Amino acid sequence: MKHKGKRIICRALAAVLALGLFTGCGTDTGGAYEEQAQEKKSDKAKGRYLESDVDFPENTDRVLAMGKLEDGTIRIAAEDSDGAKAVWNLQEDGSTWEKGYDLPEKYIYKMALSPTGGAFVVCMETDESGETEKKWFYQLDESGTMKEVPVNSDEYVYFVRYTQDGELLMQQQNQPICSLQMETGERVEKFSGADDGSFFETAGNTVYMVNHDGEILPYDGKTGEALAKDEALSETISQSGAHTDLRSMECTPLVFAGGKEENEIFFCSEKGIYRYIKNGSMAEQVVDGALSSIGSPSTGLISLEAADNNEFYLLAVEADDDYQFHLFHYVYSKDAAVVPESQLRVWTLHENTELQQNISQYQKKNPEAYVNLEVGVTQDNGVTDSDALKNLSTEIMAGKGPDLLVLDGLPVDAYMEKGMLEDVTDTVNQAEGLFSNLMHSVEQDGKIYGIPLRFGMPLVVGSREVLENIQDLQSFADVVEELKGMKEPQRSVYNSFYNGAYLAAQIYDSCSPVWLKEDGTLEEDLLEEFYTQLNRIYDTDNSVEDYAEFYSGISERGVYSDFVSSVGGGNMELYNDRTMLNFGNILSVTDLAMIHTTTEEKEGISYKPLAGQSTHVYVPRSIMGINSQSGAKQEAEKFLAFLLTEEAQKASMGMGLPVHQKALESSAEGMEESTFTTSMSNDPDSYMEMHVKKLDSKTVEEFTAYVKEADTPAVANEILRNAVLEQADDCVQGNLTPAEAVGKVSEKIRLYLAE
Secondary structure: OEEEOOOOOOOOOOOOOOOOOOOOOOOOOOHHHHHHHHHHHOOOOEEEEEEEEOOOOOOEEEEEEEEEOOOOOEEEEEEEOOOOEEEEEEOOOOOOEEEEEEOOOOOEEEEEEOOOOOEEEEEEEEOOOOOEEEEEEEEEOOOOOEEEOOOOOOOOEEEEEEOOOOOEEEEEOOOOOEEEOOOOOOEEOOOOOOOOEEEEEEEOOEEEEEEOOOOEEEEEOOOOOEOOOOHHHHHHHHHHOOOOOOOOOOOOOOEEEEOOOOOEEEEEEOOEEEEEEOOOOOOEEEEEHHHOHHHOOOEEEEEEEEOOOOOEEEEEEEOOOOOEEEEEEEEEEEEEEOOOOEEEEEEEOOOOHHHHHHHHHHHHHOOOEEEEEEEOOOOOOOOOHHHHHHHHHHHHHOOOOOOEEEOOOOOHHHHHHOOOEOOOHHHHHHOOOEOHHHOOOEEEOOEEEEEEEEEEEEEEEEEHHHHHOOOOHHHHHHHHHHHHHHOOOOOEOOOOOOOHHHHHHHHHOOOHHHOEOOOOOEOHHHHHHHHHHHHHHOOOOOOHHHHHHHHOOHHHHOOHHHHOOEOOOHHHHHHOOOEOOEEEEEOOHHHHHHHHHHHHHOOOEEEEEOOOOOOOEEEEEEEEEEEOOOOOHHHHHHHHHHHOOHHHHOOOOOOOEEOEHHHHHHHHHHOOOEEEEEEEOOEEEEEEEEEEOOOOHHHHHHHHHHHHHOOEEOOOOHHHHHHHHHHHHHHHOOOOOHHHHHHHHHHHHHHHHHO
């Protein structure tokens, strides 16, 4: 799904993993880099860069670009909340700004600042649909005097960058990187073989093009000549785990900067800032992304500058529901430990982007703390869920386990029974502003052993008359069968691309609370009833056969988030009159805003919690527990308490809604209007668009009232979830009877309990 709005922002979706520190190479430049390298080799283990935020000029709303003048002055171009735009120079004190000159009043969507003091600006005007009506290209000199550049091109401008010599390079849609001639507007294709560029960056007078295969290809910025591929640079970036795929036209996964020496460059990825000597053997990591905001999955990289005093400035955008620009400043401290002495290990079965963001927040507030997030199953390690859980249990039983555990997908009942989890009731009681009814999903004998940081809730959206008839799973199936008889050619009952597994996933959580007995075995009659009603609900006119490759192997992957399906996406079909019903889990304020827009603009449409085999169900997510054998319980409790604060709860990467009421309300209030579009490239009739309205207080109050009624947690057991969903498609296709499907699930559960 594409997002189109007033602003385009970047979500860096990579995991925050601690990196090994590389030894520096090449010439000695002295200063912080040499000192840091020596300290890493010593027993003192002291010396690292610390991060701080530089305040922007007062009233800044949007930062358009950052650059460095030839005399070393750091400068930015910024727009204030009134729409006024100007270039500002950072003063020697590092905290105040002096205005350089004003910028065009038109909307600026691309810009670069020249090291000689000037600037290049691309302005545009759009119609109500967001389509570009007109573009202007301007060159500004060091005093701000502006002249129009006669560029004869309607292609979208992707990136503009200056070289150290002040030459402007531009990359446009369907065009290679070119040198722009300011007097004539002519675009000179200077770089041979650069047609496959995904994006490019400059460091001094070297141009680094990243192609669509992720290769980093260097060019001489003066001559345009292709340079020999720098294998060590490419290998360093690859080994660090940094991604190179472009996910936004405003941010790039890599940013570069020149150094004081001609052959010295710096680059930044989500893994940190690195120093590299061209054609050397390896790069030196000078700022660890895991110990700074760089590693947060919500941080989008815009521009990097290396100051002459061995300090760094990174322009970035923090992209969550209330995104904002940051100018991060990195200063070397010889007294700071390379790795903070206070260390915590946090283990999660699958990647958790909001927790990664929270770790960055926590470490920024607590520089003495180091939180190491370990992921059991990744796309690259080839480990299965079952193997990861066995390895974790072995480690815990040996007294070497992590300090905190994300309990999603873990055998929580067994962990409580064996005394492997610490009582965290006091942490819950001391926290303020939580939905207290959501805090009891992992409880035994009145004690809480796991706290959900996020939650979802099963909902159903449709006509009011239809919703009134849905009281449980059977009546839901009755309604679907009735709607099948009323189905119009252009409308299906629900999303026509659901296969059995995805359909089961949409209603799983509203039914799962009744399936397990206290001893962990199955209530087989109730699960058989689930499969029976699933067969009735399944729409035999669906289009899943056209997408067999997309669905193939989905259950074998065992990725938890694949089967906790958002209700938001299905609203596109309902809003565009493609379906009659939408159901699934609400997991974000964006989901709520899409529901609000649909109910506001579509007459007779409403929503309510979906009652399946259970009622008042919520889905606990990111459930955090403390290992009872942890040697750092006090620090673990401190971190867990932070995760329940309004600040931490406002982090939003789509993993679920905050369990803190004010965080939920403020996230909803801060969400801007936006337009979503979606289509399938091989089907021109599949295009859909939805302009999502701002949430109003009435909708938020109505939803929070539903939340406060929720008192039944869905079962957060990965083994059961995978087992149930694995049989769903064969069941609806007639390859298994409901009883046979239950038998297969029971066998998996018995084998699991026997282990």
